[in-house]
Amino acid sequence: MSEVVWCVPNFSEGRRQEVIDAIVGEIKSVEGVKFLDAKPDVDHNRVVVSYVGPRAAVGEAAFRACRKASELIDLTRHKGEHPRMGATDVVPFVPVTDVTMDECVELSKEVGRRIGEVLGIPVFLYERSATRPERENLADIRKGEFEGLRERIGTDPLMRPDFGPDRIHPTAGATVVGARPPLVAFNVNLGTSDINVAKNIARAVRHQTGGFRYVKALGFELKDRGIVQVSMNLVDYTRSPVFRVFEAVKREAARYGVGVVGSEIVGLVPLEAIVGTADWYLQLEGFKDEQVLERRIWG
Amino acid sequence: MSEVVWCVPNFSEGRRQEVIDAIVGEIKSVEGVKFLDAKPDVDHNRVVVSYVGPRAAVGEAAFRACRKASELIDLTRHKGEHPRMGATDVVPFVPVTDVTMDECVELSKEVGRRIGEVLGIPVFLYERSATRPERENLADIRKGEFEGLRERIGTDPLMRPDFGPDRIHPTAGATVVGARPPLVAFNVNLGTSDINVAKNIARAVRHQTGGFRYVKALGFELKDRGIVQVSMNLVDYTRSPVFRVFEAVKREAARYGVGVVGSEIVGLVPLEAIVGTADWYLQLEGFKDEQVLERRIWG
Numbered sequence: 001m002s003e004v005v006w007c008v009p010n011f012s013e014g015r016r017q018e019v020i021d022a023i024v025g026e027i028k029s030v031e032g033v034k035f036l037d038a039k040p041d042v043d044h045n046r047v048v049v050s051y052v053g054p055r056a057a058v059g060e061a062a063f064r065a066c067r068k069a070s071e072l073i074d075l076t077r078h079k080g081e082h083p084r085m086g087a088t089d090v091v092p093f094v095p096v097t098d099v100t101m102d103e104c105v106e107l108s109k110e111v112g113r114r115i116g117e118v119l120g121i122p123v124f125l126y127e128r129s130a131t132r133p134e135r136e137n138l139a140d141i142r143k144g145e146f147e148g149l150r151e152r153i154g155t156d157p158l159m160r161p162d163f164g165p166d167r168i169h170p171t172a173g174a175t176v177v178g179a180r181p182p183l184v185a186f187n188v189n190l191g192t193s194d195i196n197v198a199k200n201i202a203r204a205v206r207h208q209t210g211g212f213r214y215v216k217a218l219g220f221e222l223k224d225r226g227i228v229q230v231s232m233n234l235v236d237y238t239r240s241p242v243f244r245v246f247e248a249v250k251r252e253a254a255r256y257g258v259g260v261v262g263s264e265i266v267g268l269v270p271l272e273a274i275v276g277t278a279d280w281y282l283q284l285e286g287f288k289d290e291q292v293l294e295r296r297i298w299g
Numbered sequence: 300m301s302e303v304v305w306c307v308p309n310f311s312e313g314r315r316q317e318v319i320d321a322i323v324g325e326i327k328s329v330e331g332v333k334f335l336d337a338k339p340d341v342d343h344n345r346v347v348v349s350y351v352g353p354r355a356a357v358g359e360a361a362f363r364a365c366r367k368a369s370e371l372i373d374l375t376r377h378k379g380e381h382p383r384m385g386a387t388d389v390v391p392f393v394p395v396t397d398v399t400m401d402e403c404v405e406l407s408k409e410v411g412r413r414i415g416e417v418l419g420i421p422v423f424l425y426e427r428s429a430t431r432p433e434r435e436n437l438a439d440i441r442k443g444e445f446e447g448l449r450e451r452i453g454t455d456p457l458m459r460p461d462f463g464p465d466r467i468h469p470t471a472g473a474t475v476v477g478a479r480p481p482l483v484a485f486n487v488n489l490g491t492s493d494i495n496v497a498k499n500i501a502r503a504v505r506h507q508t509g510g511f512r513y514v515k516a517l518g519f520e521l522k523d524r525g526i527v528q529v530s531m532n533l534v535d536y537t538r539s540p541v542f543r544v545f546e547a548v549k550r551e552a553a554r555y556g557v558g559v560v561g562s563e564i565v566g567l568v569p570l571e572a573i574v575g576t577a578d579w580y581l582q583l584e585g586f587k588d589e590q591v592l593e594r595r596i597w598g
Binding site for chain 2: 096261269281282
């Protein structure tokens with residue numbers, strides 16, 4: 001099994017394909033990196049890029065992509081529905097295999113320092129790399145976006161960057177860098193059309209209102225199906241795991257006489273989260289990820 | 300995702316390491332093959348070898364290994380606790396990724412024909428490759444072992460081989476070849492010391508006595524822990540899946556007021572069986588194996 005860090009940088013360009021290609025080209029130019037995908041969103045005018053590799057290669061690719069984005073993206077001319085503060089808006093490093101969270105925090109600091117010093121872009125560390133609690137959440141750092149930050153940085157000591165100059169980069173803005181666990185997007189569908197049931201359950205299980213520490217949750221209507229959904233982000237499935245959250249939602253729904261009709265995992269999910277779920281329900285003793293045949297074949 | 304066939308041949312040598320090394324060397328000599336392990340058993344005087352690769356490479360490696368085993372192993376001088384009928388005793392091909400069971404059946408026939416025609420060893424097709432129902436089970440074909448088969452083959456029309464000569468190979472015996480699904484070894488531990496509970500549950504869930512079609516089961520005592528175990532082989536987890544068998548065992552145990560204290564999966568298990576378990580318990584809608592991050596990274 002070789003070292004795998006997953007990097008999912010977001011760039012503020014979702015329309016000009018040649019710019020996206022140039023940024024992706026920088027990532028692919030680094031030996032040892034495996035490019036997974038780039039998902040542009042025209043309305044958001046933003047692209048989410050996904051690639052993996054060992055630490056050194058992943059860090060180098062992040063720096064090169066950030067440099068290219070700062071050359072090609074001008075935030076003073078950028079408009080999109082999604083909040084943003086930088087040409088390279090956010091660079092999360094996610095430990096996957098044979099690498100610790102602490103090592104990814106170190107990696108994020110090395111890359112952040114380089115972006116700050118070499119490119120002259122102010123860098124804020126977030127999530128597990130945050131240097132103060134109020135910088136753990138991306139939304140808190142990004143409040144006011146590029147235009148707001150341009151005013152506050154250099155005057156508001158609370159907005160002093162972790163690396164780079166204490167002033168906004170005139171066209172590339174500022175960049176958020178950090179290490180975080182993989183996020184699992186997990187939705188549970190309920191056999192009722194009563195939105196209040198979904199909202200009550202969301203309130204019961206989410207951290208903000210007293211629920212599981214690493215769960216964000218909202219209640220939604222699925223109008224075409226005539227049912228409602230508890231839509232969740234599990235921001236640390238190792239501590240607030242899928243199976244436990246699912247069982248809690250199911251139990252809360254039963255309190256209203258409502259059943260769970262299904263659930264969904266959106267996008268990618270680490271093998272560990274799936275193995276952990278099977279492990280818990282089957283009450284397995286001593287099961288190891290290495291017993292999964294494909295892990296032996298591919299790892 | 301590239302084509303992966305898993306091959307788990309058994310050779311009648313568990314003591315002379317130089318013979319095992321020579322056989323493994325033949326497998327490793329084929330480009331595209333990934334050797335996983337070789338587990339010799341001194342008492343059984345037998346080695347189980349495990350390797351993967353695309354069809355052509357896996358078939359070539361099986362042939363070369365079989366040829367080498369026929370040169371180095373003399374069944375007239377072989378003794379061991381495990382039943383056996385050939386220097387290469389059995390060659391199972393297991394579809395894992397991007398290959399169908401039918402394609403593995405074809406592969407087994409190609410390899411079987413070659414072993415029969417080139418090496419002059421009689422070959423019997425078994426499991427999904429069997430040409431008649433009474434040859435599906437390895438134990439049925441191997442009854443009487445090398446010594447018994449030597450008498451029957453050539454006189455008993457029921458023992459006419461699928462490939463190769465209608466007489467035993469004087470030193471290499473006969474070989475069984477075929478395609479089969481992966482086998483999952485799954486044990487459930489019960490919170491009682493009453494062996495009858497385990498035996499009754501084994502009878503309830505196994506095919507032989509009226510249970511699930513692809514389940515073999517026995518009741519055992521785990522004396523050091525003071526509990527009992529239902530020990531099972533799931534010979535086709537796609538049709539008699541882990542979660543359904545587990546829930547049935549749990550329900551049967553409850554009928555005696557006994558709880559499940561744990562379970563174990565012994566050895567390797569396909570990702571699909573683990574994903575299928577998480578999928579069922581979480582009531583997932585539309586989940587695909589491709590959503591497992593590591594599959595994207597390694598596949």
